[in-house]
Amino acid sequence: xxxxxxxxxxxxxxxxxxxxxxxxTKAVFAGREGAPVLQPYFDLAKLMRKGxxxxxxxxxLFRAGPIVALAAALGAGLFVPLASSRAPIGFEGDVIAxxxxxxxxxxxxMAAALDTGSSFEGxxxxxxxAFAALAEPALFLAFAIVCVPAxxxxxxxxxxxxxxxMWLEAHPELFAAALVLFAVLLAENSRMPVDDPNTHxxxxxxxxxxxxxxxxxxxxxxxxxxxxxxxxxxGLLVHLVLPIPxxxxxxxxxxxxxxxxxxxxxxxxxxxxxxxxTRVPQFLVGASVLGAMGLLVxxxxxxx
Amino acid sequence: MLAIIxxxxxxxxxxxxxxxxxxxxxxxxLVVGSAGAIVACAGGTVASVAALLGGAHGRARTPFATPLxxxxxxLDSLSAFFLLCVFLVxxxxxxxxxxxxxxxxxxxxxxxxxxxxxxxxMATIVLASDAVLFLLAWEVMSVSSFFLVTFESDREDVRxxxxxxxxxSHASAAVLCVLFVLFARATGSFELDAWAAPGAVPAWLxxxxxxxxxxxxxxxxxFWPFHVWLPDAHPAAPSHVSAVMSxxxxxxxxxxxxxxxxxxxxxxxxxxxGLLIGLGAASGILxxxxxxAQHDLKRLLAYxxxxxxxxxxxGIGLGLLGRSIGRPEVATLGLAGGLLHVLNHGLFKGLLxxxxxxxxxxxxxxxxxxxxxxxxxxxxTATTFLVGSVAISGLPPLNGFVSEWLIYVxxxxxxxxxxxxxxxxxxxxxxxxxxxxxxxxxxxxxAFGVVFLGEARSAEAAExxxxxxxxxxxxxxxxxxxxxxxxxxxxxxxLAAPAARLLAGPGAAxxxxxxxxxxxGNVVLVAAILVAMLAGLALLRKLLLxxxxxxxxxxxxxxxxxxxxxxxxxxxxxxxxxxxxxAMLFHRAAHVEAxxxxxxxxxxxxxxxxxxxQRVLFPAVRxxxxxxxxxxxxxxxxxxxxxxxxxxxxxxxxxxxAVIGSP
Numbered sequence: 001x002x003x004x005x006x007x008x009x010x011x012x013x014x015x016x017x018x019x020x021x022x023x024x025t026k027a028v029f030a031g032r033e034g035a036p037v038l039q040p041y042f043d044l045a046k047l048m049r050k051g052x053x054x055x056x057x058x059x060x061l062f063r064a065g066p067i068v069a070l071a072a073a074l075g076a077g078l079f080v081p082l083a084s085s086r087a088p089i090g091f092e093g094d095v096i097a098x099x100x101x102x103x104x105x106x107x108x109x110m111a112a113a114l115d116t117g118s119s120f121e122g123x124x125x126x127x128x129x130a131f132a133a134l135a136e137p138a139l140f141l142a143f144a145i146v147c148v149p150a151x152x153x154x155x156x157x158x159x160x161x162x163x164x165x166m167w168l169e170a171h172p173e174l175f176a177a178a179l180v181l182f183a184v185l186l187a188e189n190s191r192m193p194v195d196d197p198n199t200h201x202x203x204x205x206x207x208x209x210x211x212x213x214x215x216x217x218x219x220x221x222x223x224x225x226x227x228x229x230x231x232x233x234x235g236l237l238v239h240l241v242l243p244i245p246x247x248x249x250x251x252x253x254x255x256x257x258x259x260x261x262x263x264x265x266x267x268x269x270x271x272x273x274x275x276x277x278t279r280v281p282q283f284l285v286g287a288s289v290l291g292a293m294g295l296l297v298x299x300x301x302x303x304x
Numbered sequence: 305m306l307a308i309i310x311x312x313x314x315x316x317x318x319x320x321x322x323x324x325x326x327x328x329x330x331x332x333x334l335v336v337g338s339a340g341a342i343v344a345c346a347g348g349t350v351a352s353v354a355a356l357l358g359g360a361h362g363r364a365r366t367p368f369a370t371p372l373x374x375x376x377x378x379l380d381s382l383s384a385f386f387l388l389c390v391f392l393v394x395x396x397x398x399x400x401x402x403x404x405x406x407x408x409x410x411x412x413x414x415x416x417x418x419x420x421x422x423x424x425x426m427a428t429i430v431l432a433s434d435a436v437l438f439l440l441a442w443e444v445m446s447v448s449s450f451f452l453v454t455f456e457s458d459r460e461d462v463r464x465x466x467x468x469x470x471x472x473s474h475a476s477a478a479v480l481c482v483l484f485v486l487f488a489r490a491t492g493s494f495e496l497d498a499w500a501a502p503g504a505v506p507a508w509l510x511x512x513x514x515x516x517x518x519x520x521x522x523x524x525x526x527f528w529p530f531h532v533w534l535p536d537a538h539p540a541a542p543s544h545v546s547a548v549m550s551x552x553x554x555x556x557x558x559x560x561x562x563x564x565x566x567x568x569x570x571x572x573x574x575x576x577x578g579l580l581i582g583l584g585a586a587s588g589i590l591x592x593x594x595x596x597a598q599h600d601l602k603r604l605l606a607y608x609x610x611x612x613x614x615x616x617x618x619g620i621g622l623g624l625l626g627r628s629i630g631r632p633e634v635a636t637l638g639l640a641g642g643l644l645h646v647l648n649h650g651l652f653k654g655l656l657x658x659x660x661x662x663x664x665x666x667x668x669x670x671x672x673x674x675x676x677x678x679x680x681x682x683x684x685t686a687t688t689f690l691v692g693s694v695a696i697s698g699l700p701p702l703n704g705f706v707s708e709w710l711i712y713v714x715x716x717x718x719x720x721x722x723x724x725x726x727x728x729x730x731x732x733x734x735x736x737x738x739x740x741x742x743x744x745x746x747x748x749x750x751a752f753g754v755v756f757l758g759e760a761r762s763a764e765a766a767e768x769x770x771x772x773x774x775x776x777x778x779x780x781x782x783x784x785x786x787x788x789x790x791x792x793x794x795x796x797x798x799l800a801a802p803a804a805r806l807l808a809g810p811g812a813a814x815x816x817x818x819x820x821x822x823x824x825g826n827v828v829l830v831a832a833i834l835v836a837m838l839a840g841l842a843l844l845r846k847l848l849l850x851x852x853x854x855x856x857x858x859x860x861x862x863x864x865x866x867x868x869x870x871x872x873x874x875x876x877x878x879x880x881x882x883x884x885x886x887a888m889l890f891h892r893a894a895h896v897e898a899x900x901x902x903x904x905x906x907x908x909x910x911x912x913x914x915x916x917x918q919r920v921l922f923p924a925v926r927x928x929x930x931x932x933x934x935x936x937x938x939x940x941x942x943x944x945x946x947x948x949x950x951x952x953x954x955x956x957x958x959x960x961x962a963v964i965g966s967p
């Protein structure tokens with residue numbers, strides 16, 4: 001029971017913090033003081049207290065988009081390991097459920113973008129669709145590297161079976177899994193080098209341009225949902241790299257790990273330029289290839 | 305149960321005959337034909353569900369002899385499952401047809417009669433337990449659906465599609481004849497029971513038969529590259545027929561393949577599963593990519609049938625591989641997922657084709673890029689189409705997710721449990737499913753978004769009207785079924801489980817009799833959590849907005865103040881970046897009118913991504929038929945000459961019998 005409450009508390013409270021750390025890191029790299037780390041919380045609180053403006057072109061789908069995206073992200077958050085390697089809800093196949101829940105959120109975000117009839121938002125939806133489709137196989141290959149040796153497509157079993165001594169012994173496939181997961185994290189959460197969350201030109205955006213027309217609580221839901229999504233991916237990465245015990249100690253270690261992931265995302269973002277759009281598929285296919293190689297190594301280890 | 309199902313088939317045939325005889329009054333024949341079809345399908349659906357849950361089996365023979373033995377029907381769990389698909393989807397299509405056919409200004413009685421015959425023939429195929437009845441019903445299915453495809457025969461493209469379809473059907477039937485004759489020669493009987501006797505079919509024949517079945521039944525099912533007829537034929541038919549053809553008829557190919565595997569019996573060699581996984585991955589990925597490249601709504605849906613046949617085949621291939629390797633739990637999961645997807649695809653593809661028909665009915669166009677903004681004019685069509693789109697993309701909490709999820713879980717288990725070569729197969733299954741899933745959502749966001757959302761792109765779309773009650777009733781029923789089978793995933797898995805057990809072999813009864821059903825309970829949990837979250841957040845949004853100012857404004861144009869509907873993103877532009885990495889798989893046909901001069905007056909670019917398989921196979925078929933036309937001199941068009949041919953053949957046969965044939 002305690003573990004469940006801790007899990008839900010982490011899931012509800014900490015996602016915006018990850019975004020805050022990323023932004024602070026970027027500010028420091030750029031030589032600015034930057035907004036406080038808690039700024040994403042202030043933004044959410046402000047937006048929740050505002051009214052909203054809706055385009056006359058839109059239907060209820062436009063209003064449903066942020067709700068579905070947030071519900072799907074929070075739902076996925078219930079299945080992934082956070083404070084301990086066991087999520088409150090786990091079963092065989094939860095790995096797949098998480099990927100598809102995030103897919104559902106994406107479907108409705110893209111549909112809401114097309115609902116406005118704006119060519120810019122259509123463009124964003126189209127790019128999101130293209131890159132998400134290519135990121136999906138990479139994500140499943142990364143999951144497979146962890147799940148196949150454990151013999152079960154469940155986070156709890158797979159993470160329990162992880163050989164934490166991998167940092168001492170040679171387990172190159174787990175490095176590959178971590179790298180692939182990081183690449184998918186960047187792509188799925190519209191970070192550099194796939195998307196630039198801070199660009200000011202609609203033509204160059206992907207995720208941000210899809211949500212141009214949302215305002216007030218809807219925009220808050222959108223921001224919250226993307227924070228939760230980043231949190232879920234970063235959490236998976238932390239669990240892949242560190243053994244997290246249950247209880248308070250685990251929660252502390254987990255939050256430290258999360259901050260490190262956020263720091264790395266911020267550093268990558270500060271040091272890289274966005275890839276040309278035609279190069280992004282190569283980045284994602286490259287991640288898939290790396291994942292396939294990692295899986296092959298995992299299978300050969302099992303066989304030999 | 306068999307008696308009720310046979311009565312349903314009888315009622316379908318009888319109402320078809322009455323509808324055909326009463327062709328003078330279209331109204332009367334529509335009423336009689338549709339009522340017969342709906343009553344028969346309702347009865348058949350109930351009976352097949354009862355047979356699946358109660359495990360009722362049965363068989364019957366005709367009391368009279370026909371050439372090559374007495375006709376023989378049998379009901380087992382595999383046939384009961386496919387009967388459920390046939391009756392459920394066809395019954396709702398018949399309801400839809402009442403509204404849809406009225407829109408035609410032509411004789412509709414033949415379409416009504418052929419529709420009922422088509423349904424009856426599909427039910428008979430599934431029931432047939434001897435090769436003669438099977439082939440007879442197969443032929444009735446091909447011919448009745450040919451007449452339905454060419455219903456609008458005054459259109460050139462429809463006639464062309466019909467001819468392609470007829471040639472493809474008969475090429476596949478020819479392969480099946482060879483298959484059945486080989487079996488009959490080896491066993492001396494046309495009965496499936498005789499073929500199923502242990503040791504009746506030698507191993508080499510089983511392998512040859514499997515290959516022939518993959519070609520013959522695969523051509524019907526739409527395996528890549530035998531799918532070439534499908535994207536032309538399915539859109540040409542009236543929409544409720546397209547729904548039945550895509551939702552049910554192509555599954556007859558899957559049924560035939562599965563029946564062949566059950567009949568041959570025993571544990572199949574591992575390469576059978578491997579080949580099916582390869583074909584499934586190719587059909588699934590190429591199918592969805594070609595669907596993305598389409599701008600015609602019904603053609604897009606037709607290519608999605610190729611994709612979904614691919615998913616089904618991935619599940620079946622994984623199941624067979626599991627059986628060969630001796631992993632009954634993987635076999636059960638793969639087969640249960642594949643079979644359940646047969647039913648699920650029938651439901652959502654039926655729904656989507658009916659939605660496309662409703663749009664066509666309302667606007668007169670299938671060009672996605674001429675539509676837009678239909679949500680406000682056709683809310684019911686739009687909402688049900690959205691349900692179908694989410695379901696076909698395999699997203700929770702709807703039914704498509706359940707079957708794909710079962711295949712995924714099986715593939716992960718397979719990857720863990722199989723030896724190396726088998727693992728590669730299992731990995732191919734889940735990686736292809738992941739890619740197909742992402743591309744399918746892209747395609748349906750495109751189709752749904754461009755057709756129903758935004759602003760109308762043409763006058764037709766701006767003046768659209770909602771369809772009538774029978775059509776909406778059928779669509780809502782299918783939408784509710786899609787949601788119902790998603791929210792109560794266990795029930796769907798229970799329906800597919802008996803047939804999966806039959807195919808998975810004797811080991812499955814011990815290892816995984818209820819595995820798929822038990823595991824699918826978790827999907828119900830996911831769906832419940834999701835629904836609860838949605839309800840909670842919707843409430844939260846409502847509370848947050850209560851008492852606040854909610855305004856309406858034009859869409860933010862990024863500083864541009866005079867946008868027009870033509871500036872919206874189109875289906876072509878939406879698909880372009882998705883398809884760009886796969887460009888080499890298509891043949892690009894572009895018509896470019898470059899801007900010329902200092903003040904260019906017009907410029908245009910019209911680009912089509914064409915199917916390479918069609919570009920290779922169609923010329924090959926044309927060359928073959930040109931070669932055969934050299935034999936045209938035999939045809940004199942005079943009865944005397946034909947009688948002479950008959951006489952000559954008889955004499956030749958007599959001589960052959962006298963010289964060689966006598967023992």
